[in-house]
Amino acid sequence: MSYFSSTGMIRFKNVSLKLGGKQLLKTFNLRINRGDKVLLAAQSGSGKTSLLRLLLGFIDPDEGRIFWGKKEITPETIRKIRTQIAYLSQDVDFPNGKVKDVFQEIFEFDRNRHLNYRPEMLVEKLQEFDLSEGLLEKNTSMISGGERQRLGWILIQLLDRPLLLLDEPTSAMDEKQKQRFIDYIAKTKKTVICVSHDSDWQLPEMKVITTLLS
Amino acid sequence: MNAVNIPVSGLVFGLLMVLPTLLLVAYFRLGFGKQLLVAVVRMLLQLGLVAFYLKYIFLLDNLWVNLVYVFLMVFFAAVAGIKNASLRLKKLLVPTFLAMLFPTLITLLFFNGAIIQITPVWKAEILIPIAGLMLGNTLKSNIVALKTFFMLARKEQKIYLFLLGNGASKKEAARPFLKEAIRTAMAPNLATMATIGLVSLPGVMTGQILGGSDPVLAVKYQIMVMLAIFFNSLLSNILQLLFVLRQGFDERDQLIPEIEN
Numbered sequence: 216m217s218y219f220s221s222t223g224m225i226r227f228k229n230v231s232l233k234l235g236g237k238q239l240l241k242t243f244n245l246r247i248n249r250g251d252k253v254l255l256a257a258q259s260g261s262g263k264t265s266l267l268r269l270l271l272g273f274i275d276p277d278e279g280r281i282f283w284g285k286k287e288i289t290p291e292t293i294r295k296i297r298t299q300i301a302y303l304s305q306d307v308d309f310p311n312g313k314v315k316d317v318f319q320e321i322f323e324f325d326r327n328r329h330l331n332y333r334p335e336m337l338v339e340k341l342q343e344f345d346l347s348e349g350l351l352e353k354n355t356s357m358i359s360g361g362e363r364q365r366l367g368w369i370l371i372q373l374l375d376r377p378l379l380l381l382d383e384p385t386s387a388m389d390e391k392q393k394q395r396f397i398d399y400i401a402k403t404k405k406t407v408i409c410v411s412h413d414s415d416w417q418l419p420e421m422k423v424i425t426t427l428l429s
Numbered sequence: 430m431n432a433v434n435i436p437v438s439g440l441v442f443g444l445l446m447v448l449p450t451l452l453l454v455a456y457f458r459l460g461f462g463k464q465l466l467v468a469v470v471r472m473l474l475q476l477g478l479v480a481f482y483l484k485y486i487f488l489l490d491n492l493w494v495n496l497v498y499v500f501l502m503v504f505f506a507a508v509a510g511i512k513n514a515s516l517r518l519k520k521l522l523v524p525t526f527l528a529m530l531f532p533t534l535i536t537l538l539f540f541n542g543a544i545i546q547i548t549p550v551w552k553a554e555i556l557i558p559i560a561g562l563m564l565g566n567t568l569k570s571n572i573v574a575l576k577t578f579f580m581l582a583r584k585e586q587k588i589y590l591f592l593l594g595n596g597a598s599k600k601e602a603a604r605p606f607l608k609e610a611i612r613t614a615m616a617p618n619l620a621t622m623a624t625i626g627l628v629s630l631p632g633v634m635t636g637q638i639l640g641g642s643d644p645v646l647a648v649k650y651q652i653m654v655m656l657a658i659f660f661n662s663l664l665s666n667i668l669q670l671l672f673v674l675r676q677g678f679d680e681r682d683q684l685i686p687e688i689e690n
Contacts, residue, residue: 290680302594
């Protein structure tokens with residue numbers, strides 16, 4: 216937890232990024248403190264997903280630096296930083312397999328083993344989120360988008376990481392479902408960066424960012 | 430061994446079969462007459478050469494000569510494997526070479542020493558044909574494994590990134606692709622083993638029976654060869670993909686796009 220000793224948890228310093236000939240980030244600066252909630256609401260195709268990918272170290276900025284606490288995100292530090300993150304991608308890209316097996320496998324990763332996952336934890340969460348227990352035996356490729364998203368939420372809650380990166384995390388949900396997760400984010404002490412066009416996400420506690428081209 | 434010889438006149442008759450073949454190609458305008466001729470000439474030259482030098486290698490039967498011969502076979506198999514999988518030769522040659530060499534050496538040693546129990550263990554008459562059989566099969570399955578792995582890594586990249594972003598190491602995130610690649614690569618071997626003898630007589634047996642061996646002995650060899658091939662291909666597949674995981678991804682655990690041609 217020494218990563219959080221400094222005040223700023225994440226800092227983007229003059230970050231520029233160009234992908235496929237398009238300038239996505241330009242001398243972009245952002246400071247995110249521990250517990251902050253950030254909503255990326257810039258228009259589509261503006262590089263919001265790329266910003267999440269920069270934090271995950273999947274891509275490298277063309278210019279500028281990104282810090283995690285005092286440490287810069289580099290190939291040397293990125294693996295440790297990833298252990299602090301839970302990531303909900305837009306399509307919630309679970310691998311192919313039965314839901315219960317996929318969860319089992321994810322919690323058997325070396326960096327997740329300390330969470331002491333038991334299948335009952337998943338069953339409990341399924342009930343909490345109005346999902347049937349029959350889902351356990353279904354293949355991840357055979358479930359609906361809404362169910363998939365709720366399973367994604369279950370995963371990131373069980374992973375219990377300090378930083379949540381959420382990419383359009385409620386796009387396939389009805390109002391009632393959606394509100395439950397928005398409330399969860401409003402209450403959590405975790406740091407959250409959420410990409411969404413949905414105005415329901417614009418909570419008072421959220422820092423809303425509408426352009427990445429500073 | 431009392432194989433039925435082919436007399437010179439028989440060889441001539443055999444070569445004459447090329448003529449009606451060429452006529453058929455020309456008549457139906459299949460368009461590969463020239464390629465066929467080139468292929469026949471290449472086959473004559475290459476196998477003629479093999480007949481010539483194998484004879485001396487068998488006579489010589491020297492440990493170092495045999496080893497060098499096996500190394501060369503592995504080298505050519507590795508080059509062919511990378512080329513057929515449309516991958517960059519430079520970056521993957523050494524790992525592919527090693528992924529084929531190690532299992533092959535182990536399996537050969539075991540085959541000659543423990544199964545055939547021949548002395549010396551490097552006896553060329555067994556070592557070289559068996560190495561050829563194993564490498565041929567390993568080559569085929571390694572190509573399938575490599576192609577499948579890279580195809581999945583590209584097509585299912587989002588799954589890989591999702592897992593990487595939720596605690597997986599590179600190896601853990603790529604495990605679904607590794608599993609699928611090995612299963613796809615080994616499926617033909619499994620099917621062959623399960624149906625062997627039902628459809629046609631397999632190659633090793635056919636060769637031995639034509640060479641005058643007792644069918645019982647031919648079957649014994651065939652079974653041993655099948656088991657050795659399966660083990661060899663599987664081990665080689667696994668090593669190959671583990672090496673690819675080291676070489677084919679950058680320091681941020683991202684697939685290096687330039688690895689594919």
